Amino acid sequence: MISTRHLTRDFVVSRTETVHAVRGISLDVEPGELVAVLGPNGAGKTTTLRMLTTLITPTSGTATVAGYDVTADPSHVRRRIGYVGQGNGAGHNQRAGDELVGQGVIYGLDRRAAKRRTGELLDALELTELAGRKVSELSGGQRRRLDVAMGLVHAPKLLFLDEPSTGLDPQNRANLWDHILRMREQYSMTIVLTTHYLDEADSMAERVVVVDHGEVIADDTANALKAKLAGDRLAIAVAPSNLPKLAELAEKLPGAREVVAVGDELSVRVADGPAALPELITAAQQYGLPVAAAQVHRPTLDDVFLNLTGRSLREADTNGKAA
Numbered sequence: 001m002i003s004t005r006h007l008t009r010d011f012v013v014s015r016t017e018t019v020h021a022v023r024g025i026s027l028d029v030e031p032g033e034l035v036a037v038l039g040p041n042g043a044g045k046t047t048t049l050r051m052l053t054t055l056i057t058p059t060s061g062t063a064t065v066a067g068y069d070v071t072a073d074p075s076h077v078r079r080r081i082g083y084v085g086q087g088n089g090a091g092h093n094q095r096a097g098d099e100l101v102g103q104g105v106i107y108g109l110d111r112r113a114a115k116r117r118t119g120e121l122l123d124a125l126e127l128t129e130l131a132g133r134k135v136s137e138l139s140g141g142q143r144r145r146l147d148v149a150m151g152l153v154h155a156p157k158l159l160f161l162d163e164p165s166t167g168l169d170p171q172n173r174a175n176l177w178d179h180i181l182r183m184r185e186q187y188s189m190t191i192v193l194t195t196h197y198l199d200e201a202d203s204m205a206e207r208v209v210v211v212d213h214g215e216v217i218a219d220d221t222a223n224a225l226k227a228k229l230a231g232d233r234l235a236i237a238v239a240p241s242n243l244p245k246l247a248e249l250a251e252k253l254p255g256a257r258e259v260v261a262v263g264d265e266l267s268v269r270v271a272d273g274p275a276a277l278p279e280l281i282t283a284a285q286q287y288g289l290p291v292a293a294a295q296v297h298r299p300t301l302d303d304v305f306l307n308l309t310g311r312s313l314r315e316a317d318t319n320g321k322a323a
């Protein structure tokens with residue numbers, strides 16, 4: 001469905017400054033996949049999506065989308081894909097239903113077909129009751145669902161969603177996801193979306209492509225990334241005066257790294273948490289260090305990102321440029 005090789009995009013900002021927004025992305029997406037592109041603000045997610053949707057041209061490299069080259073055949077690509085951009089496309093004063101019919105007509109449907117398709121989408125996205133409302137009167141979550149509908153009027157087999165859930169509260173995010181997953185089933189679509197929500201990429205996508213500074217730094221299932229790149233973390237609480245000795249013992253655990261004291265807790269990364277924890281507790285008891293509490297933390301995608309880049313995705317995000 002998608003195949004890119006060494007795709008890059010520079011923005012010449014001034015005579016002396018060029019931003020290398022995308023530095024060489026090679027990516028293959030099979031039909032039916034749901035892929036989350038995860039990365040901090042400024043990583044190049046939007047720029048990549050805009051190249052794949054033919055809104056901007058690559059500086060170098062190649063990309064085939066839905067069977068057509070984005071540079072040589074942009075109109076063929078466009079006809080076969082849906083794109084829901086960051087922010088949103090729908091106008092404010094139009095009624096939601098009219099907006100969708102209009103979009104259908106733009107995509108070449110006759111009015112009757114556009115109305116039929118609109119009815120179907122409004123139904124699928126639970127917007128039927130709101131068809132007569134002005135777009136400006138919809139809530140954030142309803143508006144985002146309308147945006148998704150706008151991207152689907154021409155029944156594309158491939159849908160791009162740029163940060164679909166950003167700005168929504170958790171309940172609306174979950175609701176939007178329900179709808180996206182349902183649409184995917186119903187229309188057997190391939191979906192590529194971007195997000196900077198770790199939990200979302202973790203739980204929703206079968207495949208996570210991590211980008212940073214315009215490059216793919218990891219590409220696998222969330223579970224495989226976590227197993228390969230993070231490992232479990234033990235947290236053990238002891239009296240502060242016992243922390244140095246406990247740290248010494250922790251260093252000896254198989255695969256031990258990142259041994260740090262946080263408050264009255266010692267944190268250590270190990271290969272196999274459930275096996276290492278009793279070993280450490282036993283060792284602590286042998287040295288007369290009473291353990292007050294102990295936990296195994298399974299890794300998150302943030303741990304994966306931290307291991308890959310040395311930065312936490314959360315921090316990278318707040319320090320990054322605005323999207």
Ligand SMILES: Nc1ncnc2c1ncn2[C@@H]1O[C@H](COP(=O)(O)OP(=O)(O)O)[C@@H](O)[C@H]1O
Nearest residue numbers: 011019021040041042043044045046047321323
């Ligand atoms: N039109 C543009 N002109 C100049 N710089 C841009 C433009 N669009 C994006 N950039 C820069 O390219 C980098 C990647 O941006 P973007 O693709 O929007 O990242 P993301 O979507 O991952 O937050 C950022 O440094 C951003 O400031």
Ligand SMILES: [Mg+2]
Nearest residue numbers: 045046086323
């Ligand atoms: Mg973006």
